[in-house]
Amino acid sequence: MPASLSVYNLSKVYLGSNNQDPQVVLKGLELVIPAGTFVALVGLNGSGKTTLLRVIAGLEPATSGEVRINGERADLLRRPVGMVSQELALLPWRTVLENVELGLELQAVKGKERRERAMNMLRVFGLEDCGHRYPRELSGGMRQKVAIARALLPEPELLLMDEPFSALDCQVKSRLQHFLIDLWIQRRDTVLFVTHDVEEAIVLSDTVLVISQKPARVVDVIPVNLPHPRDRTGIPMTGLRRRVLASLMLTRPGEKPAGFVRSNAAGCRG
Amino acid sequence: MRISPLQVGAAFWELCAVGLPPGYLLPMHTLYSLSKVLAGVLLAVLLGCPLGLALGASRGIQMALMPLIDFIRPIPPLAWILLAIIWFGIGFGSAVFLIFLGAFFPIVLGTCSGVRGVDPLLVDAVRTLGGNRRDIWLKVLLPGAMPSLLTGIKVGTGIGWMTLVAAEFTGVRQGYGLGYMIMSARDLQRLDAVVAGMVGIGMVGLALEWMLGRIYRWLLRWQ
Numbered sequence: 150m151p152a153s154l155s156v157y158n159l160s161k162v163y164l165g166s167n168n169q170d171p172q173v174v175l176k177g178l179e180l181v182i183p184a185g186t187f188v189a190l191v192g193l194n195g196s197g198k199t200t201l202l203r204v205i206a207g208l209e210p211a212t213s214g215e216v217r218i219n220g221e222r223a224d225l226l227r228r229p230v231g232m233v234s235q236e237l238a239l240l241p242w243r244t245v246l247e248n249v250e251l252g253l254e255l256q257a258v259k260g261k262e263r264r265e266r267a268m269n270m271l272r273v274f275g276l277e278d279c280g281h282r283y284p285r286e287l288s289g290g291m292r293q294k295v296a297i298a299r300a301l302l303p304e305p306e307l308l309l310m311d312e313p314f315s316a317l318d319c320q321v322k323s324r325l326q327h328f329l330i331d332l333w334i335q336r337r338d339t340v341l342f343v344t345h346d347v348e349e350a351i352v353l354s355d356t357v358l359v360i361s362q363k364p365a366r367v368v369d370v371i372p373v374n375l376p377h378p379r380d381r382t383g384i385p386m387t388g389l390r391r392r393v394l395a396s397l398m399l400t401r402p403g404e405k406p407a408g409f410v411r412s413n414a415a416g417c418r419g
Numbered sequence: 420m421r422i423s424p425l426q427v428g429a430a431f432w433e434l435c436a437v438g439l440p441p442g443y444l445l446p447m448h449t450l451y452s453l454s455k456v457l458a459g460v461l462l463a464v465l466l467g468c469p470l471g472l473a474l475g476a477s478r479g480i481q482m483a484l485m486p487l488i489d490f491i492r493p494i495p496p497l498a499w500i501l502l503a504i505i506w507f508g509i510g511f512g513s514a515v516f517l518i519f520l521g522a523f524f525p526i527v528l529g530t531c532s533g534v535r536g537v538d539p540l541l542v543d544a545v546r547t548l549g550g551n552r553r554d555i556w557l558k559v560l561l562p563g564a565m566p567s568l569l570t571g572i573k574v575g576t577g578i579g580w581m582t583l584v585a586a587e588f589t590g591v592r593q594g595y596g597l598g599y600m601i602m603s604a605r606d607l608q609r610l611d612a613v614v615a616g617m618v619g620i621g622m623v624g625l626a627l628e629w630m631l632g633r634i635y636r637w638l639l640r641w642q
Contacts, residue, residue: 203543206543208546229549232547234543234544238543238544240544240562242641251544252548252549255545255549256549285641285642299544299548300547300548303548
């Protein structure tokens with residue numbers, strides 16, 4: 150069941166070794182994601198987005214503050230979450246089917262049921278013919294699809310995505326964005342989607358959160374009240390893009406607005 | 420003194436038919452040697468893999484043990500002969516020990532670098548899906564270290580086989596062993612039989628390599 154996510158006053162400090170200063174990556178970060186919503190988190194590179202996801206996923210402890218899933222402390226009772234990362238995180242020695250099964254296997258679900266559910270999931274993803282293949286035999290887009298299938302099969306309460314499409318070329322990227330949103334419309338997972346691609350954030354999400362440079366905190370919350378599928382070049386999209394870019398720009402002091410907008414607008418237009 | 424391939428061929432035939440010393444045939448020499456090498460390598464795998472896994476996983480263990488390993492590693496197996504005989508007696512035990520010494524370190528280092536080469540992203544993936552420490556070892560670190568571990572075993576087997584002649588310096592009880600046979604031939608000044616014995620060792624080494632290669636290609640078919 151999709152759950153809500155709330156993050157209270159979250160801080161993460163990496164203590165430097167010996168002569169280095171401690172690095173404050175997150176400071177007093179707060180955010181709330183209602184169950185069943187798709188939220189995009191936009192920030193510049195190096196703003197601590199990945200750290201935030203890792204803390205939410207329980208991969209790293211928070212220095213202070215709380216992560217709550219459905220109101221319960223996530224750090225006290227670790228729950229499996231779905232996570233899809235930017236780089237290839239499939240186990241290369243496992244076939245596609247074995248990779249997708251992994252979550253159920255770790256929950257000790259019996260072989261036959263596991264296989265059946267994994268096959269059904271592959272069918273949803275249009276990958277039913279690739280079950281016996283190894284990850285190296287797949288294209289980048291297919292691999293990310295497998296990674297999403299693997300994350301979703303155990304029906305996680307929360308799906309965390311860390312720039313999952315940023316390594317893909319434009320066409321594949323926009324195809325996967327459409328696929329993801331169609332899937333989400335059917336399933337209504339709670340999704341936290343981290344990206345530095347403003348257009349991607351607006352095309353996919355119900356709400357765009359803009360976070361500042363380190364130490365990261367949420368500086369703007371922008372609702373996207375547009376029906377799916379969204380026209381990437383329509384006027385409402387352009388307005389939203391301008392607003393997100395403006396917020397982002399404020400997070401980077403000393404930068405000329407015009408130059409910043411131009412360098413970003415040169416990105417992909419699927 | 421010169422020697423032609425023809426003479427080596429004839430000696431090879433003689434070793435198979437008559438034997439050296441007479442009655443001790445080449446296939447039996449090979450079999451006995453092979454059993455020592457397999458025992459030594461097996462021992463090296465059984466002790467070296469766990470040690471390599473521990474070294475790869477923990478910086479503390481690595482800092483504590485690596486100096487000792489680097490200290491023992493360069494000592495040639497040949498230098499251990501007397502100690503080996505004192506510890507394990509003449510024959511099988513000390514030969515296995517010397518082969519073990521040759522095979523052990525490549526296996527330890529191969530396993531260690533294999534574990535360290537595993538992408539931490541894969542560990543994270545298993546952790547987020549609810550995997551515990553045991554799952555991380557069995558489903559990520561061990562299979563991830565496998566290519567490098569298998570290379571270690573392959574190199575170790577090669578070095579173990581190379582150590583054979585030295586290992587049979589420690590003496591053989593039953594009178595069988597390729598290294599022992601070569602030394603007997605040397606004492607008889609039978610250069611042709613020495614070279615034939617060398618050819619025999621080379622051929623068995625090649626066969627071992629080929630077999631391991633087949634097994635590895637199957638085990639690592641995902642690569």
